Amino acid sequence: MSGLAASGAVSRSELIDLKSEIKRQNTLIQSARQELLTRGLLPDQVAQIEEGTFISTVDIVAPPAIATPIATGITKSNSVQQASLLTEVQSTDGFTYEVQELSVEMGQQVQAGQLLAKLSNHQSLYVIGHAFKREASFLEQAAQERRLIRIEFAEDDDGRWPELQQRFEIRHLSNSIDRESRTFDFFLPLTNQSRVYEKQGKSFLVWRFRPGQRARLHVPVEKYENxxxxxxxxxxxxxxxxxxxxxxxxxxxxxxxxxxxxxxxxxxxxxxxxxxxxxxxxxxxxxxxxxxxxxxxxxxxxxxxxxxxxxxxxxxx
Structure with a gap:
């Protein structure tokens, strides 16, 4: 276009307008490319769209697991597995998500940021205890001295599971009191146990302890001698x-x-x-x-x- 402007075919003002339009279009292309990337498309898929090949399906990948005892040592190459696709070998090496709740249906149009599903993994749980304010000093002392807490799990068939080798201690105490019950919470980490069973050619995961399961906590508050x-x-x-x-x-x-x-x-x-x-x-x-x-x-x-x-x-x- 510089040659056209030099020959007089295009005026310099028109040349400036054309360059501005090209710059604006490139900015729009970069913005659209970035929007597609933020929606979960891969760079290769964006390149296919630029060439005129449209994408009919998009795979939504779950975020990587937060570091937990079971997740330690997982490399980036480990893909997230559905519980129904779990195998006996994968259960010891990979981090498995279960679909707890599906919020969309097939064919439904979704927007960026819309909740699609809730995934859960019950490998690392908290046992939550409830106590009154007058018991706070005893629990604080038990937490500071790392006293051993004994837990009775309701509806637990311990004869079908390996013996728990975990030492239960109070990790921390809540600093707020529930307005209705007038109690505060304290928390004990629990490493869950799981096993796999086969049905119709697929493997399914079962956890020993489940969120909402009731338990009774025995907290030592006084030491007796002799x-x-x-x-x-x-x-x-x-x-x-x-x-x-x-x-x-x-x-x-x-x-x-x-x-x-x-x-x-x-x-x-x-x-x-x-x-x-x-x-x-x-x-x-x-x-x-x-x-x-x-x-x-x-x-x-x-x-x-x-x-x-x-x-x-x-x-x-």
Missing amino acids: VFVVPAAAVVREGPEAYVFRQNGDLFKQFPVHVLHEDRQSIVIANDGSIRAGSYLAQSAAASLNRVLKAQTASGEQPGLHVHPDGTVHAAH
């Missing part, structure tokens, strides 16, 4: 008194004890000399043994009889 810890079923109560049954050969004899603490599974009793270290106690039948002893006493039999584990009674030796 005590005995026995199962809850090893102690029987008669009014304010508590008793255990100590084994003596083939017989069991009732002894009073001082209970310091108890919960659903265990009882802490003082080492005050009522029983000696190394004594054998009935672990799970204290209530049954006590009923037999009471029946024997009510029948007028001589006191001081020993009770056998099978429920029979004999004179003291």
